[in-house]
Amino acid sequence: MRRALGLLLLWTVLLATSLSWAGGGGAESPLLRVPWKVTEHRLPNGMRALLLPDKRAPAVVFLVWYQVGSREERAGKTGLAHILEHMMFRGTKERSGKEFSNLIKRNGGSHNAFTSYDYTAYYERMPADRLELVMQIEADRMVNLELRKEDFEPEKNVVLEERRTRTDDSPTSLLFEQVQAAAFTAHPYRNPIIGWERDIRSLGLDDLREFYRRYYDPANAIAVIVGDFEPEQAVRLLEKHFGPVPTRKPAGRPAFQQNAERVERRVVVRKEAELPYLSMAHHAPHWKSGDGHALAMLEAVLGGGETSRLHQRLVRRDQIALSAGADYTYISVDPGLFYLFAQPAPGKKAEEVERAIQEEVDRLIKEGVTREELDRALRSVEAQTVFSMDNPFYRAMLLGRAAVAGDWRLVESFLPGLAKVKPEDVVRVAKAYLGPEARTTGVLVPLPLERKPRRPPASLPHGPADGGR
């Protein structure tokens, strides 16, 4: 239904900010010139929307983020969030999956969806004048999804194929999956997003129905719109299409906590591969902690780009690795892992690169970092942030991920936070979080290809039923 604009504004919490990132350049920061004006709006049924106009092209990106991911899956039911995402393309009472895709395509749009630990998101990229169409479609599948057995069986096989491509036939992916599982003993981040194979096979339609009913609710959804549109008109359309969707007033997200155990773990994956791999995971706090910004700077100093310490030491100086880096997750619902990793060069062992990484961490703690190093890192992150603004879809990703983690304004406070980090902060967090006593180290030990495949040919009458995976 249509409402007058004045009434709508009552619901609109105008939090528009002209971008005020101080960044490294202070008042001269180029970020001051990034056109960035986010409006937040809340519908009476609890659905939220973040609106960011960007009129460079006559296109609009529309995303619906559900605040549910593999994080919400119970033991034995892993892969549920992801397979439900697949099933969301199989049609509603209104229109079949085929009609749904066809409708988007013949209106010049593209669409897809993605699932992560913390969220499941659906997106369409459309010509600017088709915004209403995608809202109709997304509002429809928010409540009217049809979950049919004849769709579910092939879809399970599709997901098993996806798992084979991404993980089972990729030695490094398999290693990361196992490291993650070992590092988190209590938190659901231990489970792969795509799910364990046996769980995927055993999921039933009832599991999907329950999950859908519980989490696909307007009060659990956040729409993000970036592109060529007028915020007032977008708000009117949101009211019209999502306004009537009833809410069951879902409970907030369940809380999980990883134990603060100080245990060193080692995971070894032996698999046919050309080269070994090494990954070291450390529990580290995220954006809610005062240490978050220092950890992000530590990530940049150790592993951000060609001048980073790990690259310079392992790849350039010692030439024992083909690549080396660091990966820290600042924005997530619960704290994640701070990874250090390296791809050993031919003829080099994982243990060699492991020693070199440890030495670099020790050296950083002992000798500290320089102001110059931090300034270079900051300048680099600042430039990369502007570069990322070039892509409207990426803008929408930043907003959505931050909103799901707790606050979309994290996108704005990130750079000023980094600018405040001092060299001694970086050393302090390295000491606090990168020690071996709470580390999970993963090693891929390559097996030669000449070995026979683990599973005998399926036609052998007395072969084992399962190859032991």
Next chain:
Amino acid sequence: MPATRERLFRAFFLALLLAGLLAPGASRAALRYDREELPGGAVLLVKESPELPMVNVQVSLDAGSRREPPGKAGLAQMTASLLARGAAGKNALEIAKLNDALGGGAGVSAGRDHVTASLKVLTRDLEEGAGLLADILRRPAFPPDEIEKTRSQTLGSLRKQQDRPGYLAGLAFRRELYGNTAEGRQVEGSPETVPLIRREDIQAFHRNWYGMKGAIFVFVGDITLQRARDIVLQHFQGWEAKGGEAPSPPLPPAPKGLKAVKVDRPLTQATVVLGNRSLTRKNPDFYAARVMNYILGGGGFESWLMNNLREQKGLVYGVYSMFESDADSGLWRLVLQTKNESANQAIDESLSEVRKMQEHGISEQQLEEAKAFITGSFATQFSSSGRIADFILSVERLGFDPGYADRYPQLIRAVTREQVQEAARKHIKLDEAVLAVVGNMAEAKLKR
């Protein structure tokens, strides 16, 4: 944001979205940009879009792997990789520090036809960035120790690539279809050829092929035509390549029938690449072929291949087909992955979709829907300066004028059903095709 390794699982794989960069077609906001010829035989293309305080620069040179002797495969790539490893009196670390401080947005990559140097900088850093680009392109030092480092890096990554089934299948497919020509070789070279590349080869390659003649300079973003011209002239005027003979090894005869190439690996899935040599991008049939392929296997969930193999039978996560066509060569290929045991079935189903297209063509409604997508989505792609730069560079490389973006939708709209079917018959050649499969052969038991 920190560069996080996003672990996202998508409803279908992104290759589909990336497949058609030049392909989408256009209407409302046509893309306007300036084109100017510069002294020395170079071309300048500028699209001013000042919304963000950044500039996207690309410099394209005719210095791809097509120029290298087949026995030294990898030479073009190695030359390109070494540019930033010492130039104009600066060593590798000094250059890396400068680049990192600019946001790490400078890079050089080699392809079969071209080398592309790209630079993404904040407007405030443009002078510094352009100077860096000119130094590495014009005055590289090629220090011997850096050559050895790059060589062992290249050999290492060639090894690492062997763990990727898709890479292995693509390699086998191209080698069979194109032999030792540039299309058949890997741009990175091979474990046999990379050790043979000497410093003199690299210096000569740079001397012969790096220069203004044939160069294309693209600027998109917070910049005017005037400023772009000044920058190019200031930094690149008088830059001359010596030129030379580019080798042209013979193209092997086309396969007779469906030639199977099998690579046995202990994998759970078979990766299948099926295809043939096909039309170039300048062939007038291209538009019909584009519409045809969109319907057959280029259009996401509702393509015939996806509908059959994925939606109905659950055989694959992804299957797609595409034309890879450029100015001088072209191929059509179909790619899928499926568990070893269903490889035969997936291949059969794919072939039957192709034959259906060739024998029965498409309906009027299918034609209209495909055209609606291709033309309707055209303008939506120009939403970032990076994508605009890629687009106008590819238009120039093909020898089309800046009005091409305006004509493209009309060319698509003019396609008829008959032309679509004809394109399938003429440009997909199952009797001159290669079928490359990487997987566990004992489980796959291929019939072909």
